[in-house]
Amino acid sequence: xxxxxxxxxxxxxxxxxxxxxxxxxxxxxxxxxxxxxxxxxxxxxxxxxxxxxxxxxxxxxxxxxxxxxxxxxxxxxxxxxxxxxxxxxxxxxxxxxxxxxxxxxxxxxxxxxxxxxxxxxxxxxxxxxxxxxxxxxxxxxxxxxxxxxxxxxxxxxxxxxxxxxxxxxxxxxxxxxxxxxxxxxxxxxxxxxxxxxxxxxxxxxxxxxxxxxxxxxxxxxxxxxxxxxxxxxxxxxxxxxxxxxxxxxxxxxxxxxxxxxxxxxxxxxxxxxxxxxxxxxxxxxxxxxxxxxxxxxxxxxxxxxxxxxxxxxxxxxxxxxxxxxxxxxxxxxxxxxxxxxxxxxxxxxxxxxxxxxxxxxxxxxxxxxxxxxxxxxxxxxxxxxxxxxxxx
Amino acid sequence: xxxxxxxxxxxxxxxxxxxxxxxxxxxxxxxxxxxxxxxxxxxxxxxxxxxxxxxxxxxxxxxxxxxxxxxxxxxxxxxxxxxxxxxxxxxxxxxxxxxxxxxxxxxxxxxxxxxxxxxxxxxxxxxxxxxxxxxxxxxxxxxxxxxxxxxxxxxxxxxxxxxxxxxxxxxxxxxxxxxxxxxxxxxxxxxxxxxxxxxxxxxxxxxxxxxxxxxxxxxxxxxxxxxxxxxxxxxxxxxxxxxxxxxxxxxxxxxxxxxxxxxxxxxxxxxxxxxxxxxxxxxxxxxxxxxxxxxxxxxxxxxxxxxxxxxxxxxxxxxxxxxxxxxxxxxxxxxxxxxxxxxxxxxxxxxxxxxxxxxxxxxxxxxxxxxxxxxxxxxxxxxxxxxxxxxx
Numbered sequence: 129x130x131x132x133x134x135x136x137x138x139x140x141x142x143x144x145x146x147x148x149x150x151x152x153x154x155x156x157x158x159x160x161x162x163x164x165x166x167x168x169x170x171x172x173x174x175x176x177x178x179x180x181x182x183x184x185x186x187x188x189x190x191x192x193x194x195x196x197x198x199x200x201x202x203x204x205x206x207x208x209x210x211x212x213x214x215x216x217x218x219x220x221x222x223x224x225x226x227x228x229x230x231x232x233x234x235x236x237x238x239x240x241x242x243x244x245x246x247x248x249x250x251x252x253x254x255x256x257x258x259x260x261x262x263x264x265x266x267x268x269x270x271x272x273x274x275x276x277x278x279x280x281x282x283x284x285x286x287x288x289x290x291x292x293x294x295x296x297x298x299x300x301x302x303x304x305x306x307x308x309x310x311x312x313x314x315x316x317x318x319x320x321x322x323x324x325x326x327x328x329x330x331x332x333x334x335x336x337x338x339x340x341x342x343x344x345x346x347x348x349x350x351x352x353x354x355x356x357x358x359x360x361x362x363x364x365x366x367x368x369x370x371x372x373x374x375x376x377x378x379x380x381x382x383x384x385x386x387x388x389x390x391x392x393x394x395x396x397x398x399x400x401x402x403x404x405x406x407x408x409x410x411x412x413x414x415x416x417x418x419x420x421x422x423x424x425x426x427x428x429x430x431x432x433x434x435x436x437x438x439x440x441x442x443x444x445x446x447x448x449x450x451x452x453x454x455x456x457x458x459x460x461x462x463x464x465x466x467x468x469x470x471x472x473x474x475x476x477x478x479x480x481x482x483x484x485x486x487x488x489x490x491x492x493x494x495x496x497x498x499x500x501x502x503x504x505x506x507x508x509x510x511x512x513x514x515x516x517x518x519x520x
Numbered sequence: 521x522x523x524x525x526x527x528x529x530x531x532x533x534x535x536x537x538x539x540x541x542x543x544x545x546x547x548x549x550x551x552x553x554x555x556x557x558x559x560x561x562x563x564x565x566x567x568x569x570x571x572x573x574x575x576x577x578x579x580x581x582x583x584x585x586x587x588x589x590x591x592x593x594x595x596x597x598x599x600x601x602x603x604x605x606x607x608x609x610x611x612x613x614x615x616x617x618x619x620x621x622x623x624x625x626x627x628x629x630x631x632x633x634x635x636x637x638x639x640x641x642x643x644x645x646x647x648x649x650x651x652x653x654x655x656x657x658x659x660x661x662x663x664x665x666x667x668x669x670x671x672x673x674x675x676x677x678x679x680x681x682x683x684x685x686x687x688x689x690x691x692x693x694x695x696x697x698x699x700x701x702x703x704x705x706x707x708x709x710x711x712x713x714x715x716x717x718x719x720x721x722x723x724x725x726x727x728x729x730x731x732x733x734x735x736x737x738x739x740x741x742x743x744x745x746x747x748x749x750x751x752x753x754x755x756x757x758x759x760x761x762x763x764x765x766x767x768x769x770x771x772x773x774x775x776x777x778x779x780x781x782x783x784x785x786x787x788x789x790x791x792x793x794x795x796x797x798x799x800x801x802x803x804x805x806x807x808x809x810x811x812x813x814x815x816x817x818x819x820x821x822x823x824x825x826x827x828x829x830x831x832x833x834x835x836x837x838x839x840x841x842x843x844x845x846x847x848x849x850x851x852x853x854x855x856x857x858x859x860x861x862x863x864x865x866x867x868x869x870x871x872x873x874x875x876x877x878x879x880x881x882x883x884x885x886x887x888x889x890x891x892x893x894x895x896x897x898x899x900x901x902x903x904x905x906x907x908x909x910x911x912x
Contacts, residue, residue: 137538137876139723139886144893146529152894164898169906178909186898190912214609217602222629229733230625237614237622319892321724325734328720331531332713332741341621342717342734349724351887484529494531495743500711501536502544506556506578514561517570520582 136501145496146327149487150183150479151316158396162316163187171403176286176311176472177201183316183479184254197255198285204259205280205289207231208238212267212277220272224265224467225348229341231264232257236337243335247486253336254478261474262286265467266293287311290471295459302414303458306407310451313400314469316476322346322353323473323480328496330481343477344470353466359388359452360462363423372423376430380438386431388449397444404450411457420453528893537888538719541879542575542871543708550788554708555579563795568678568703568864569593575708575871576646589647590677596651597672597681599623600630604659604669612664616657616859617740621733623656624649628729635727639878645728646870653866654678657859658685679703682863687851694806695850698799702843705792706861708868714738714745715865715872720888722873735869736862745858751780751844752854755815764815768822772830778823780841789836796842803849812845 152161160167163182170179174188177198181189189197211234218227235257236242241249267277270293278293287308291299299307317323326343330336347353366375379386405425412418428445435443455465506512544553552559555574562571566580569590573581581589603626610619627649628634633641659669662685670685679700683691691699709715717738721731739745758767771778797817804810820837827835847857898904 137723137886140535140537140888140890141886143532143535143537143890145532145535145890147893147895149894149896149898152896159903161894161896161903164896164904165906166903173906173908188907188909188912191909194909210609210611214606217606217609218626218629219602221632223635226625226628226634226729229730230622230629233618233622233625233733233737234610236618237610240613242618243615318894319890321720321887321889324888324890325717325720328713328717329734329738329741331529332738332744334737334739334741334744337618338621338737338740341625342721342737345625345726345730345734346721346724347726348730349721349726349887352724352726494529494533495713495741496531496716497713498532498535498537498711498716501539502541502553502710503539504541504544504553504556506541511551511553511558512556514557514565515580516565517580517583517586520580 145319145324146484148318148480148483149186150476150483151318153318153393155393155395158394158399160317160399167313167399168403171309171312171400174312176308176315176475179312179315180255180258180475183475184251184482200255201259201286202280202282202289204256205263205282207235207260207263207267211235211238211264212271215264215268215271218268218271220274222268222272223348224268224463225344225353225470227268228261228264228467228470229344229348231268232261232337232341232344235260236335239337242337245333245335245485247482250336250482250485254482257336257340257478258286258474262290262471263293265464265471266290269294269461269464291458294464299458300414303411306411306454307458309403309407310454310468311472313403313447314451314472316473316479320352321349323477326477327480327484330484331494331496333485336478336481339481340474340477343473347466347470347473353469355387355446356448356452356455356469357462357465359448360420360456360465362387363420363427363452363456366423366427369423369426372427372430376427376434380434386427388452389428389431389445390443394444394446396442398446400447401445401450404447404454405445408450408453408457411454415457417457420456421450424450424453537711537716538876540710540872540875541578542868542875543710545710545785547785547787550786550791552709552791559705559791560795563701563704563792566704568700568707568867571704571707572647572650572867575867576643576874592647593651593678594672594674594681596648597655597674599627599652599655599659603627603630603656604663607656607660607663610660610663612666614660614664615740616660616855617736617745617862619660620653620656620859620862621736621740623660624653624729624733624736627652628727631729634729637725637727637877639874642728642874642877646874649728649732649870650678650866654682654863655685657856657863658682661686661853661856683850686856691850692806695803698803698846699850701795701799702846702860703864705795705839706843706864708865708871712744713741715869718869719872719876722876723886723888725877728870728873731873732866732869735865739858739862739865745861747779747838748840748844748847748861749854749857751840752812752848752857754779755812755819755844755848758815758819761815761818764819764822768819768826772826778819780844781820781823781837782835786836786838788834790838792839793837793842796839796846797837800842800845800849803846807849809849812848813842816842816845
């Protein structure tokens with residue numbers, strides 16, 4: 129394919145594709161709102177289970193509603209034995225996001241109602257996917273390390289159970305709560321690429337599993353879900369506070385960026401980072417290793433100062449910057465950071481699929497079918513006359 | 521989620537999201553152009569292998585180039601034994617499109633270079649996917665019917681080999697050529713929903729497998745890929761020419777449509793249908809069963825007349841209308857019609873992923889990140905004050 133300047137691709141920046149009641153990213157005020165509520169309030173006060181209720185069913189649950197949803201989620205955590213058998217056929221080097229994308233599509237095979245496109249059934253599948261995705265991620269990590277998957281423990285809440293299935297050990301209460309908050313913080317972020325992929329697939333009246341599998345594929349791209357893994361790899365590369373100044377200057381001299389600092393959306397800082405930074409600090413203190421927090425905080429300072437000095441602009445950490453040291457300190461393998469993102473974001477994806485397929489007055493959604501501009505100039509402005517094989 | 525009129529969703533109709541050199545759908549002139557060439561010329565004169573060269577490498581191949589590509593495709597047809605083992609774990613009731621979506625994501629597990637985002641490597645993966653998708657579809661059909669997959673035969677061309685793997689018998693030459701033409705006709709159609717899904721996922725710098733798996737998910741929706749299956753189901757329901765008049769009147773009285781007649785894009789008829797109609801006739805004559813062709817042609821006439829009489833508009837058959845009877849007459853199971861669509865469209869999807877990731881002057885594509893309008897009114901125009909659990 130010839131390199132050409134004539135291909136344009138705006139990435140739909142600034143194009144409003146739909147209205148939504150699910151979330152609002154207020155980039156000027158640095159506010160993130162899930163169904164009316166500020167993320168700062170939700171992170172402080174709710175569990176992930178409560179948040180799932182809010183996103184899927186539009187309301188913070190009453191105590192009774194929360195109990196019902198929590199029990200449903202716990203009872204749906206197990207994945208079919210034959211799905212585990214399928215995972216065991218996979219090469220141990222398989223990328224966890226690829227395995228997850230496939231496993232979610234395979235979950236449909238076990239659901240006789242997969243393609244039943246009613247709102248109730250689609251909500252049921254949403255609950256199943258929220259429940260089962262952590263089990264798939266943990267099972268794959270065990271299998272690739274030559275161990276049997278740890279069955280879910282219905283006595284643990286959603287966050288604690290994932291860490292338990294991953295490590296085989298019940299996490300400390302505060303660590304489980306920290307992870308719970310991380311799940312709340314990453315659960316939803318409007319029409320980002322993976323959510324848009326889910327809605328796009330759902331718009332054809334494909335089922336929830338197909339849409340969510342596609343979203344996982346979109347999240348697997350390094351421009352989308354890979355950022356906090358790369359923050360951690362960067363911290364490991366830098367390794368010592370003494371090396372930071374040089375690292376920052378070198379990156380900026382060569383026109384690069386510092387991963388996790390700056391956000392395409394929030395102009396005045398990401399509200400989620402303000403919650404994650406102290407969490408990283410306290411978590412480091414509890415495990416007696418504050419190295420990654422300290423590196424992060426000095427890197428943030430030095431990068432901020434360098435951007436201010438060189439370009440006169442203020443930059444801030446985004447959600448990926450401190451979640452890197454948080455997940456690493458919890459013992460989560462770096463290449464599971466993006467699957468962990470999916471474990472949280474499934475709440476947003478499923479809420480968006482439900483909205484795409486069932487909200488509004490129209491009985492059916494309008495299939496996404498954008499236009500493109502044909503700029504093929506293979507035979508000038510005209511069509512090509514067909515050239516028989518012997519004349520090519 | 522409350523029903524509301526405030527959710528709008530335009531489906532991106534009329535929004536130009538990118539320029540492309542791959543294909544042009546000229547809706548007024550009823551022309552479909554692949555890289556400069558008219559579909560009518562290509563269907564008459566080229567094989568699917570030639571077409572893959574045109575779509576992926578921008579040129580109709582010379583004899584030498586075609587030989588090289590054909591050999592590469594043939595040598596890449598086999599799928600890993602452990603992927604077949606994974607397919608054997610699947611419930612036999614699994615929907616073929618769900619199995620295909622998962623299997624394509626799993627193919628990445630076997631490719632150590634899956635995530636190597638160079639143009640050469642991405643083109644290599646495109647060739648592998650074109651080669652392997654028919655093998656997956658045929659293998660799954662054999663497995664669900666309790667049979668062993670038929671290994672690909674490198675002495676057969678792409679089209680003939682698929683029919684051979686599906687049935688275990690080498691097809692007649694004319695049937696193989698008819699299927700070859702069907703593959704040419706369905707290979708590409710600009711920014712339809714599945715292609716857009718592939719491009720959307722690729723825009724995050726996810727790899728080709730992730731993007732194509734997502735496209736399969738999008739195609740699985742009944743508004744997109746399911747149409748020719750439903751045409752066939754309709755023909756089977758109608759069953760006799762005598763029943764057509766009533767069927768058409770009943771459908772139109774109740775505000776319905778006749779599947780396969782009318783196209784959202786072509787105003788004056790789909791050029792592909794003009795090739796498929798005589799193919800359906802001749803294929804029926806060869807197998808001594810013209811029933812489905814005859815039903816189709818009378819249904820077309822009666823529906824045309826009814827639309828003209830009632831609404832004063834001309835409608836035409838689209839690509840799905842006669843491909844239904846063609847595939848059915850070839851012995852392809854109805855629920856494989858959409859996977860067969862994927863077997864062809866993989867050429868277009870992969871060409872679009874390559875264009876999305878590597879065309880143009882910019883080193884990286886712009887991630888698709890559209891905007892949305894937040895219309896949440898949970899607490900009026902203001903944010904909600906957080907309500908503690910005991911007050912809900």
